Amino acid sequence: MTTGPWERAAGRLVVLALVVVTLVPFADLFVTALHPPGTYPTGLTWPREPHWSNFATAFRSAQVADLLASSALIGFGVVPLTLALAAPAAYALGHLRFTGHRAVFGLFAVGLALPLEAIVTPLYHQVRDLGLLDTRWGLVTALTAVHLPFAVLWLRAHFAGLPPELSDSARLDGAGPWQAFRRVHLPLARPATTSLAILLFAWTWNHFLLAITLVDDPARRTAAGALGAFQGRWGTDVPLLCAGSLLLVTPLLVVFALAHRRLSTDLTRAAARVPSGRFERDASGPGN
Amino acid sequence: MSRLVGWVFVLPALAVYSVFVLRPLAATVRYSLYRWDGVGPSTWVGWDNYRAVLTDPDLYGTIGHALVLVVFFTGGPVALGLSAAAVIRRAPRGRSVRAVLLLPQAVPLAAAGIAWSLLLSSTGAVNRLLDAVGLGGVARAWLGDSSTALAAVGLIGAWALLGLCTTLLLVGAERIDPALYEAARLDGAGPWQEFRGVLLPGVRRELGVCVTVTVIAALASFDVVYVTTQGGPGNATSVPGLEVFSLAFAQREVGLASALAVVLVALVVAVVAPVLRWTR
Numbered sequence: 001m002t003t004g005p006w007e008r009a010a011g012r013l014v015v016l017a018l019v020v021v022t023l024v025p026f027a028d029l030f031v032t033a034l035h036p037p038g039t040y041p042t043g044l045t046w047p048r049e050p051h052w053s054n055f056a057t058a059f060r061s062a063q064v065a066d067l068l069a070s071s072a073l074i075g076f077g078v079v080p081l082t083l084a085l086a087a088p089a090a091y092a093l094g095h096l097r098f099t100g101h102r103a104v105f106g107l108f109a110v111g112l113a114l115p116l117e118a119i120v121t122p123l124y125h126q127v128r129d130l131g132l133l134d135t136r137w138g139l140v141t142a143l144t145a146v147h148l149p150f151a152v153l154w155l156r157a158h159f160a161g162l163p164p165e166l167s168d169s170a171r172l173d174g175a176g177p178w179q180a181f182r183r184v185h186l187p188l189a190r191p192a193t194t195s196l197a198i199l200l201f202a203w204t205w206n207h208f209l210l211a212i213t214l215v216d217d218p219a220r221r222t223a224a225g226a227l228g229a230f231q232g233r234w235g236t237d238v239p240l241l242c243a244g245s246l247l248l249v250t251p252l253l254v255v256f257a258l259a260h261r262r263l264s265t266d267l268t269r270a271a272a273r274v275p276s277g278r279f280e281r282d283a284s285g286p287g288n
Numbered sequence: 289m290s291r292l293v294g295w296v297f298v299l300p301a302l303a304v305y306s307v308f309v310l311r312p313l314a315a316t317v318r319y320s321l322y323r324w325d326g327v328g329p330s331t332w333v334g335w336d337n338y339r340a341v342l343t344d345p346d347l348y349g350t351i352g353h354a355l356v357l358v359v360f361f362t363g364g365p366v367a368l369g370l371s372a373a374a375v376i377r378r379a380p381r382g383r384s385v386r387a388v389l390l391l392p393q394a395v396p397l398a399a400a401g402i403a404w405s406l407l408l409s410s411t412g413a414v415n416r417l418l419d420a421v422g423l424g425g426v427a428r429a430w431l432g433d434s435s436t437a438l439a440a441v442g443l444i445g446a447w448a449l450l451g452l453c454t455t456l457l458l459v460g461a462e463r464i465d466p467a468l469y470e471a472a473r474l475d476g477a478g479p480w481q482e483f484r485g486v487l488l489p490g491v492r493r494e495l496g497v498c499v500t501v502t503v504i505a506a507l508a509s510f511d512v513v514y515v516t517t518q519g520g521p522g523n524a525t526s527v528p529g530l531e532v533f534s535l536a537f538a539q540r541e542v543g544l545a546s547a548l549a550v551v552l553v554a555l556v557v558a559v560v561a562p563v564l565r566w567t568r
Contacts, residue, residue, distance in 0.1 A: 007375070010375050011375055011376035014371075014372050014375050014376055015372075015376065015385060018368075018372065018389060018450070018451070018454060019385060019388050019389070021447065021450070022388055022389060022391055022392060022447070022450070022451055023388060023391075024407070024413070025400065025403035025404055025407060025447070026391070026403065028403055028406050028407055028412075028413055029399075029402070029403045029406070032406055040411070041411075042411040042412070042416065043406060043407060043409070043411060043412035043413030043414070043415070043416055044407075044413040044416065085300050085301040085304055086301055088297040088298070088300070088301070089297060089298045089300070089301035089302065091297055092294035092295075092296075092297035092298045093294075093298065096293065096294035096297065097294070098291050098292060098293065098294025098295055098298075099291045099292060099294075100295075101294060101298075104298055104302060107302070107305070107310070108305065111305065111309055113500070113504055113556055113557070113560055114309070114313070114553065114556075115504065115507065115508030115529065115549075115552055115553060115556055116508065116510075117508060117510065117528065117529045117532040117533070117549050117552060118313055118316055118549045118550070118552065118553045119309060119312035119313050119316060120312075120532070120533070120536070121312075121315075121316065121319065121326075121532070121536040121537075121542055121545055121546060121549070122311070122312035122313075122315035122316055122319065123308065123312045124536075124537075125315075125326070126307075126308070126311070126312060126315075141304075141308060142308055144304065144308075145304050145305055145307070145308030145309050146308070146309060148301055148304065148305045148309075149305070149309075152301060177293050177297075181297070202393075202394060205396070206394075206395065206396035206397070206398075207396075208396060208397065208398055208510065208511040208514070209510050209511070209529075209533075212514075213533070213537065223396065224396030224397070224398045224399070224511070227396060227398040227399055227402070227515070228398055228514065228515065231398075231402060231515060238406070241402065242402070242403075242406070245399050245402050245403075248396075248399070249394075249395045249396065249399050252394055252395070253391070253394055253395070256387075256390075256391075256394040257387060260386070260387045260390060261383060263390075264386050264387075264390055264455060267455075267456075268455065268456055268459040268460075268494075271456045271459075271460075271493065271494050271497040272459075272460065272463070272493050272494065
């Protein structure tokens with residue numbers, strides 16, 4: 001089959017339309033941020049004199065440095081904690097296939113589709129009873145727990161694809177299951193783990209609901225949670241609100257720009273794999 | 289190797305997950321059978337909270353709104369993604385194009401909400417565009433008008449998910465063996481038969497992921513509504529997530545909030561389970 005020039009032109013047009021639609025909100029945020037503070041600019045107009053100083057003003061008055069540091073701290077708590085918990089669990093589910101592994105898999109699968117609204121109220125009470133309300137630790141623990149299902153199933157798919165001979169040879173060398181995991185499987189899981197780490201960091205940075213319920217002080221929230229408070233405080237000064245919002249989303253955009261190639265490959269590959277997980281498991285697993 | 293050693297590996301993750309996800313989930317189910325203000329003593333009310341959810345228009349209305357959002361969040365990105373896949377058949381080569389399409393995934397929905405509030409405001413870019421093409425008569429504050437606010441929220445969600453679905457579907461379509469298209473053409477298949485017979489089965493898994501992710505995003509939506517309309521005007525855009533939040537934390541009706549949350553979970557399961565079955 002050959003694609004004719006018309007089909008190619010139509011394809012280009014579709015892609016162009018998609019790109020424009022995707023970028024317009026960012027462009028509007030950007031040009032609005034350059035208007036004089038305190039005005040209510042009409043949409044998508046370039047200001048007569050761009051007020052680049054809005055970014056500096058917003059950075060100072062909204063304490064953006066603190067907010068970014070808080071988001072980063074939470075991210076650097078959630079990501080290693082989630083990986084440390086998820087990797088061994090995923091290895092056991094994908095490779096060791098212990099008695100009852102199906103039930104555990106099912107429990108984690110429930111968490112994939114669970115709306116957070118279904119746990120937020122009791123979680124609030126629980127975090128309060130632990131004395132962790134309004135602390136980053138409370139938020140880190142809660143976010144780790146809610147990210148575990150995805151992390152476990154993502155890594156499980158990786159471990160399930162490894163040949164069993166890998167463990168056999170490790171066992172012949174006298175390694176127990178823990179050494180086989182640490183020395184052989186974990187290093188091999190590095191690419192899968194890196195993508196997962198970036199995703200977890202992004203989801204933490206952008207997380208909203210738990211951030212606004214578990215932490216009252218915006219300076220101890222995630223970036224997205226801080227945005228919610230931003231809006232209340234700066235809602236009257238649209239250009240500054242836009243400047244501040246851009247400052248809060250930019251660091252993650254940079255991370256994303258650096259890593260998007262691997263991410264988009266891994267995500268699309270995972271999408272092709274997810275619904276087939278069951279067959280793959282049934283075909284190779286000894287069952288329980 | 290012992291059949292039990294795996295438990296040692298799973299236990300830490302399972303413990304954290306059980307304490308901070310499964311236990312609260314069980315608590316929500318339990319709370320839903322009580323009347324409780326979150327602080328004082330609670331009273332057993334049986335199914336009363338569920339009865340209220342199903343009979344109070346303010347409560348079941350939120351579920352109706354969530355279902356309308358599904359049409360936008362799922363229908364928009366899936367329809368556009370499939371048509372893009374039908375026309376292009378292969379993911380764009382340009383690296384920057386791919387990055388741009390996935391850009392909305394990297395910003396918080398709260399930020400998307402702020403940006404779209406500007407675009408959809410009475411003097412925003414959308415109205416200026418309408419004015420320019422002679423449709424100035426329909427211009428309005430899209431998020432502030434109770435007849436359009438819900439659709440406007442749906443549009444924002446569709447924008448956020450469009451790139452993800454398109455990318456997934458395009459990559460899926462790329463994997464289809466070109467020989468299948470050729471065979472279809474030789475059999476005299478038109479574009480529609482080609483779409484139904486070749487493309488749709490070829491991207492079934494990706495389609496399943498898109499539908500699942502977008503349906504959950506729509507039913508459990510919270511961020512966008514919180515930032516753009518707070519459920520208003522009136523309660524034109526109230527959704528279950530926002531209602532659970534305000535019932536539990538502002539109105540101190542924990543029992544009612546929990547019942548609504550349980551209904552929401554049931555709804556997610558009812559919609560997602562058949563989709564997953566179909567794509568398997």
